[in-house]
Amino acid sequence: MAEEANKDADISSLSLSLDPEIIGGQNNFLENNLQQIFQKIIQERGPFRDLKEEDLQKELQKESIKDESSAKSSETENVLEFATLDSKRNVNDTEVESMDSQAYKKELIEQIMIAQTECSLALDMTSLLLSKFKENSIETISPFLKSTVPPSSLQFSRSQPPESKESDATLAKCWKEKSLTSSCKFLFEAKERLTSVVETEHEYYTELVKVKEASWPLFNSQGSNHLSVQYSCLGGISLGLGLIRMKPESKSFEVQSSLLYSQAALKISILNKDRDEIGSSTWSWPSQNCNSVLLKDIYKLQEILFEMDIWNSLLQEAQSCGNQGVNFTGDEILVPISDDHVVRITLETSSKNTESGFTEDKKSNEDTSTNFVTIKQEKELLKCLCDTLNAIAHILFLKHCRKSDRRSQQPELYMAIDANAPLILRPLIFYYNLNQESLEFQRWLKQRDISFKFMPNYPWEKAKDFLELENSLSINRLSISWRIMVSNFEPAIFIQHTPTLHGTDKSVWRCKDQYSSNQFSSLKNVCQYIEHHINSLSRRSKKTE
């Protein structure tokens, strides 16, 4: 670029004027001294670095045009151009110079300040060092240093460590003694603390051993140093885990569980047509003979969970008993047992004992002693009925919890019904219907003055333990024998009634007399058969006469 610029400059300098005299003069400059030419160019056009090729080309074009017009106009334009270029050059130079000078000044001032600081510090230190030997050097010390450091304080000397004293040994001994004393104290405090911890843990694990000896399963709790106990291992369907921990207030142990209720019991009531309670029974578990408070809590939780589970099972079963007249809500289950009476099943969650029993009317006070005895007997009977229903419900739920027993002993039931479905309400309804059907049959026979013998054979009568009792309550098929004496001179009719809890054959009546053997599916047909038999006998007796 610089070479090109120089060439352009040479060209422009050559084309400044076309007069022979001027051209000749220029040639002389070239021949004589090239430096002078450069100086002249610089004087006329400024520094080389400011020259631009475009500007020079424009000038050449203008000069060619000017040559064609006139010399005066060309001189005027040249002057204007020079003036323009000069003004531009002046402006650029001023700006560049001003910027450079400002930056340079700033940098220079910073350097000078640093140097001044270093010189001042050197002067201070030098003056302070010489102040001991030369009095005039104090004058050159700065006021700040003079006020803080006394003169002649800077010397040519070495610092020595402090000499050992007799008290150093005593000091070290005191330090060590203090350390040992504090360590001894710390150890004694730790001993007391850990002894307390050991005692507490001893009590804790002693209680846990009692729980384990009572055959309750224990588990490690994640994220906790305490153990958990499963309190639903016997009769519950829910998991039933509770954390065993110490109460900080009373220093006793408790089982921390997440049960919804603090107390729960199944309650069975009998309502009359006016929905008044005429009999009730609230379940209560027998008290456990144990001295451990923790075990008592666990048994209580087990009972609560058991009652909650049995209630949930009853609700679940009630959903499939709608065709048998069972109605249920979230709070109660209603099982109709006659036109005027309903069995109500609820979960009692309050601690208040609401076992009211028989509801007495005002009129009962005016009854005679006979009526009073009757009412009392009825009350006791209703109470007994409710207690028995409650007991049977619990027994059947226990059987439901033993799934393996049911699966192994009654495989046909396992295939027929859902293994997880509870079977509590249906047996109760089944036995009630059996009672009503038998009662209806007896009434029909009595109306016709027919003698009979009712010989039931209930499955629980042969049970030797409670496990057999549980199984007997869920037996699918029963066998009840009847003996109907239609006449004093004719043989009796033997009837075998086999009601069925599950399956298609709900009730089968097998009738056998001296002439034939028949099978019926309903009591109505049996009654018709007996009537037909009686009519046949009467016709036969007439013929004989």
Add this chain to the structure above:
Amino acid sequence: MSSDSFQRQLVQRTNTLNSSIDNATLTILSRFQDILDIAINEGKDKYTVAPEVYQIECHTVSMVRAVEQLLDVSRQIKSYWLTNSLSTSFPTVDYSEPDLEKVKRTLTKLQNHLLEVSLIEPEASETTEAPTVSDT
């Protein structure tokens, strides 16, 4: 879990506990020995005694921590025994024979409510067979 894997896990657990016990015991003994070693000040200046003061305190704390570790091992052993040993029996409901008989009688009574019940006669079965013989 198979018995082999259970045995391996049991051995590993035992080794871990033994190692913890050994480490804690060694820590207690070594720290106690260190405290006794630096307890004497003879031939030491105060600049040497000063750091030993802090060493004694650190060793003391280390001893206490080792004891706590031993307690933790004891706790683990107890918890392991309580949670992993099998029980030979399960909690059972306390029933008795009189209660069973009472329940049976009550069930029969309620089931036969308002019904006239007759005892089953052995002769009834023999009488039943008689018509069959006559038919023959």
